[in-house]
Amino acid sequence: MKQPYFFNKKESYLPAVQIPARFRFYFTVAVPAMIILATLGVLRIVGELPMLDYREADIHTAVVATLATLARLMIAYVLAIVVAIPLALVAEKSNAKRFLLPIYDIAQSIPILIFFPFVALAFVKLGFSEGAAIFILFVAMLWKLVFSIIFGLNSLPNEIKQTAQMYNITGVNYLTKILIPAIIPQLTIGSIFAFADGWNFVIVAEVLHAYLPNGVVANDLFGVGSTMVSAASAGNETLFMYSLIAVVSMIIVLNLSIWQKLLSYAERFKF
Amino acid sequence: MIIEFKNVSKVFQEGAGDNLVDVSFSIERGEFVSFVGASGSGKTTVMELLVGATEKTKGEIIRPKKTIMVFQKDSLLPWLSVLENVTLVLLNEKISDAEKIKIAREKLALLQIEKLADKYPHELSGGQTQRVSIARALAVDPEVLILDEPFSALDEKTKEELHKDILKTWKEHSLTIIMISHQIEEVVLLSQRAFAMSAKKISAEIEIPFAYPRNIEDELFMKKIVEIRRVL
Numbered sequence: 001m002k003q004p005y006f007f008n009k010k011e012s013y014l015p016a017v018q019i020p021a022r023f024r025f026y027f028t029v030a031v032p033a034m035i036i037l038a039t040l041g042v043l044r045i046v047g048e049l050p051m052l053d054y055r056e057a058d059i060h061t062a063v064v065a066t067l068a069t070l071a072r073l074m075i076a077y078v079l080a081i082v083v084a085i086p087l088a089l090v091a092e093k094s095n096a097k098r099f100l101l102p103i104y105d106i107a108q109s110i111p112i113l114i115f116f117p118f119v120a121l122a123f124v125k126l127g128f129s130e131g132a133a134i135f136i137l138f139v140a141m142l143w144k145l146v147f148s149i150i151f152g153l154n155s156l157p158n159e160i161k162q163t164a165q166m167y168n169i170t171g172v173n174y175l176t177k178i179l180i181p182a183i184i185p186q187l188t189i190g191s192i193f194a195f196a197d198g199w200n201f202v203i204v205a206e207v208l209h210a211y212l213p214n215g216v217v218a219n220d221l222f223g224v225g226s227t228m229v230s231a232a233s234a235g236n237e238t239l240f241m242y243s244l245i246a247v248v249s250m251i252i253v254l255n256l257s258i259w260q261k262l263l264s265y266a267e268r269f270k271f
Numbered sequence: 272m273i274i275e276f277k278n279v280s281k282v283f284q285e286g287a288g289d290n291l292v293d294v295s296f297s298i299e300r301g302e303f304v305s306f307v308g309a310s311g312s313g314k315t316t317v318m319e320l321l322v323g324a325t326e327k328t329k330g331e332i333i334r335p336k337k338t339i340m341v342f343q344k345d346s347l348l349p350w351l352s353v354l355e356n357v358t359l360v361l362l363n364e365k366i367s368d369a370e371k372i373k374i375a376r377e378k379l380a381l382l383q384i385e386k387l388a389d390k391y392p393h394e395l396s397g398g399q400t401q402r403v404s405i406a407r408a409l410a411v412d413p414e415v416l417i418l419d420e421p422f423s424a425l426d427e428k429t430k431e432e433l434h435k436d437i438l439k440t441w442k443e444h445s446l447t448i449i450m451i452s453h454q455i456e457e458v459v460l461l462s463q464r465a466f467a468m469s470a471k472k473i474s475a476e477i478e479i480p481f482a483y484p485r486n487i488e489d490e491l492f493m494k495k496i497v498e499i500r501r502v503l
Contacts, residue, residue, distance in 0.1 A: 157345040162324045167360040
């Protein structure tokens with residue numbers, strides 16, 4: 001006899017990870033493992049990179065640079081999700097909505113790149129310039145995710161809220177059985193937009209950092225942006241083209257292997 | 272008496288036309304009562320006050336704790352199967368998981384939908400969805416069951432079948448049922464008493480003292496429809 005999943009102690013209580021069989025291996029094992037390994041591997045490679053001679057660098061540099069950029073994006077995205085969900089849930093509480101939503105609205109409308117010089121200097125002083133890029137990316141992604149989640153929470157039908165109240169489904173049960181699954185469609189769409197913005201910001205950040213300070217090429221924010229701009233200035237058009245092809249290919253692969261599949265999975269959470 | 276409203280008002284906005292003013296009525300345990308009226312007549316506000324979804328502005332409301340409302344639509348969670356939707360409302364009950372599943376299956380069987388246990392809401396017809404919602408409500412053993420326009424989106428055949436099932440459930444469970452409807456024929460077919468609502472007030476209370484099953488072609492049945500229509 002098939003049991004409701006929330007009675008099955010072997011499975012998670014989170015409906016969001018109650019994944020249909022055809023997606024289960026893919027989303028629970030293959031994708032996270034691929035992302036974690038890629039992130040750890042790339043950070044290790046980048047940490048040990050010598051100063052590159054961009055006149056002679058080849059396709060290998062373009063691929064590693066693209067993976068380094070992706071690793072930054074992944075770290076910022078995970079941090080943004082972890083912060084965005086509680087921020088949105090707090091703002092959705094009726095007594096906090098009145099003053100928190102205008103604050104969020106102002107915060108999200110401030111162009112994030114104006115902070116870049118200050119943030120970059122602060123993190124460079126701390127000896128962690130990688131943190132500057134991740135922080136900028138995190139903030140850029142955060143508000144897209146927060147507002148997507150708020151939109152998802154607002155689209156929860158009143159009948160569902162009243163049903164939960166009538167049946168006394170409150171606290172953790174309300175959060176995990178109703179709220180989090182209900183935001184999955186909007187969270188997926190918000191994630192796609194946040195990631196798209198992230199690519200723009202991270203490449204700009206890497207390009208800017210490659211020329212800081214005073215035109216001296218810096219290698220401590222190595223990524224596809226810095227590689228492209230360094231290749232162009234070193235006259236290595238082949239490396240520039242390889243980098244361009246690598247980043248476009250990576251975006252297509254991510255879209256087909258993760259975002260499209262997530263969009264399809266999110267359909268079952270729509271009202 | 273299981274439910275009583277004493278001079279209950281609900282003010283949404285001072286001076287606005289959507290306020291509920293000075294509503295009084297009482298309902299006995301085991302009765303099948305309907306609230307009938309046009310859209311915007313205040314029926315839904317009365318029901319929301321009954322289930323505690325909104326707070327009264329003044330007056331007194333007596334109601335049992337286990338008052339459950341079955342909505343017209345959108346009350347099943349699309350990511351849960353039929354069985355999971357029913358057992359979800361039993362999460363707080365201090366009984367074993369096996370017992371919860373047993374109760375859920377019993378209620379599904381009562382409404383003749385036990386075969387749908389592993390289906391998802393998007394795979395169900397309108398009538399099946401309403402049956403699941405009713406089975407879920409029965410799972411918590413309610414004292415009062417409120418049906419909000421339960422048949423409005425259903426075809427005639429499904430409606431007829433569901434009418435029979437609801438009357439059977441009402442009798443077998445000695446339930447108190449309150450139905451909201453704008454279809455007078457349906458109200459006369461199912462209820463023992465009806466409150467006609469217009470302009471945010473109860474405009475009349477009508478007794479419907481016919482035996483079940485009722486015949487819609489009966490002369491008295493038709494007269495009752497005319498009587499209710501007049502007071503709306």
